[in-house]
Amino acid sequence: MGRMTEFANPATYVVEGLLVFLILWKILSARRGRELFIRRIPGLSVLDEAVGRATEMGRPMLYAPGMSGLDIVGLQSMAIMSHVIKRAAAYSTRVIVPLCSPVLYTVAEEVAKDAYATAGVPELFIPEDIRYLTDQQFAWASGVVGIQHREKIATAFYFGAYAAEALILAENGQMVGAIQVAGTPSIIQIPFFLAACDYTIIGDEYYAASAYLSREPTLLGSLVGQDYGKLVMIGLVLIGVVGVTLAALETRYHWLHGVNDVFQNCFLRYFPGRR
Amino acid sequence: MSNVLHRITNTLFPVSVAGPRVWVYIGAAIVVGVAGLVALMSTPPRYRKIIVMAITFLGGLFFSLEFLLPHEAVQVGARAVPGSAGVARFAEGLTNAKPSVADWVMIIGSFTLLLGTFNLFQMHGKAVRKKTAGWYNSLAFFISFFLIMTMGFLKDGLSGPAQTASTQLFAILFNGFVQQLDATMFSLIAFYIVSAAYRAFRVRSAEAGLMMGTAGIIMLGLVPIGTILTNWLPHSGPLSGLRLENITYWLLTWPNMAVQRAIEFGLAVGWLAMSLRIWLSLERGSFFDRQL
Numbered sequence: 347m348g349r350m351t352e353f354a355n356p357a358t359y360v361v362e363g364l365l366v367f368l369i370l371w372k373i374l375s376a377r378r379g380r381e382l383f384i385r386r387i388p389g390l391s392v393l394d395e396a397v398g399r400a401t402e403m404g405r406p407m408l409y410a411p412g413m414s415g416l417d418i419v420g421l422q423s424m425a426i427m428s429h430v431i432k433r434a435a436a437y438s439t440r441v442i443v444p445l446c447s448p449v450l451y452t453v454a455e456e457v458a459k460d461a462y463a464t465a466g467v468p469e470l471f472i473p474e475d476i477r478y479l480t481d482q483q484f485a486w487a488s489g490v491v492g493i494q495h496r497e498k499i500a501t502a503f504y505f506g507a508y509a510a511e512a513l514i515l516a517e518n519g520q521m522v523g524a525i526q527v528a529g530t531p532s533i534i535q536i537p538f539f540l541a542a543c544d545y546t547i548i549g550d551e552y553y554a555a556s557a558y559l560s561r562e563p564t565l566l567g568s569l570v571g572q573d574y575g576k577l578v579m580i581g582l583v584l585i586g587v588v589g590v591t592l593a594a595l596e597t598r599y600h601w602l603h604g605v606n607d608v609f610q611n612c613f614l615r616y617f618p619g620r621r
Numbered sequence: 622m623s624n625v626l627h628r629i630t631n632t633l634f635p636v637s638v639a640g641p642r643v644w645v646y647i648g649a650a651i652v653v654g655v656a657g658l659v660a661l662m663s664t665p666p667r668y669r670k671i672i673v674m675a676i677t678f679l680g681g682l683f684f685s686l687e688f689l690l691p692h693e694a695v696q697v698g699a700r701a702v703p704g705s706a707g708v709a710r711f712a713e714g715l716t717n718a719k720p721s722v723a724d725w726v727m728i729i730g731s732f733t734l735l736l737g738t739f740n741l742f743q744m745h746g747k748a749v750r751k752k753t754a755g756w757y758n759s760l761a762f763f764i765s766f767f768l769i770m771t772m773g774f775l776k777d778g779l780s781g782p783a784q785t786a787s788t789q790l791f792a793i794l795f796n797g798f799v800q801q802l803d804a805t806m807f808s809l810i811a812f813y814i815v816s817a818a819y820r821a822f823r824v825r826s827a828e829a830g831l832m833m834g835t836a837g838i839i840m841l842g843l844v845p846i847g848t849i850l851t852n853w854l855p856h857s858g859p860l861s862g863l864r865l866e867n868i869t870y871w872l873l874t875w876p877n878m879a880v881q882r883a884i885e886f887g888l889a890v891g892w893l894a895m896s897l898r899i900w901l902s903l904e905r906g907s908f909f910d911r912q913l
Binding site for chain 2: 353354358359362365366369370373416418421422425445448449451452473474476477478479482483484485487488496510511513514516517520531533536538540541542548549550552553554560562564565568569571572575576579583
């Protein structure tokens, strides 16, 4: 069983193959010009309001990518940051980005420079606003808290991987009266953001953010493909529930033994884990 | 043929190197790295993007094949599928190469640490030079940076009483300052939880009321007073399910876990979609479709 969990097994080929196919299929159909619908996400629709508030107050905004490094979470955070900076640039509002990963810092600097240039105001880019603070979790948190209080930020965006520092930042954001929008794939931190922020995007909405904000066909297609992928996952869960229920009933209805044997050998054994 | 390949691989990427040869390898790695960078920068932008896309694809392909290829010969009945033993050997080779690939990623990442430090110097240097508000904090950064760096070098490079002194000073700086300040920041969370909970638990809607009620049950179920409150209920039988600690256990294990797993499924599919877009260079927006 060891290698079955360490490397791909037949179920992995089928499930991953199906998910990859669905995502690529939807991307291609979106690129061919097919109209796709995505529901409203309040946490992302509020972006303009949040930028507008900072502009009216004449105070800067904070975009904190958390403890993200150069990984999928960090890159998604950079994609969202790019949109935030483009909107902010249109109103000449400063965005301060404190980072805790030196690798992501180099990417963030390029993304910010590019976003200002795309918005047609490259001269508004201030290199000091993209700041590498430290790679130590709580030292980074205290650095960000310092920025929140010194700069009296009007709006704070927390998009990225977060751990215990999530609540520290969100509570200090509350103290300075900032409107706060958060999104993180770190499940344990979602309740803290929900409690302390004005808007929180949950779960896979984090990965939907760039598609939602840009409305770019490739990203929209990928998003719809993700939804089909979730249907596949729901189907698998239902099959698993039926199978496990039948296994539990076997002690009372012995004729189920044959069905359960087939189910065990053809399905359940490829999903190793606690049962 | 495989012997020759093995010898070349061992010479280029030895498991360990000792003595003056270390410097030869370090020098060669720097020269190759700089040459690669210069070559990339002097490539016309149109082709540069293709190179970056190809490297991204190959990187993704390495990890995908390492995970997806079978690591044991595939058996049909008593016989192995022809060629599957070779595939398994290849996959095993990829797995063995994984630590080296991870080392490359770490080495490239460590170069960016210099850029990060440069950014810190630039920012704090400007603050000290222009004597902006709070410039003394920036001065404290320089003092602590150089002090802990010097002590770090001295404690490993010296011997005798000087080494003891530098080790002690390093311990004071690290254990006495860095770790204590870390612990201070962490302990602040206790207070923030109270203020956040106060706002979250104000009953303004049916959902907030439900959350308040659930949180109340869980908090009571996790402390001895909660157990005492429903201690009059039997420990077994149908009514035992109404004991606070059992309700808490049920809430945490069933509804809460189900929701968490549902979110995790969504995240995993989102992660896969994003990885796929980056791997196949389909990602759009931010810096992904810009001219390099």
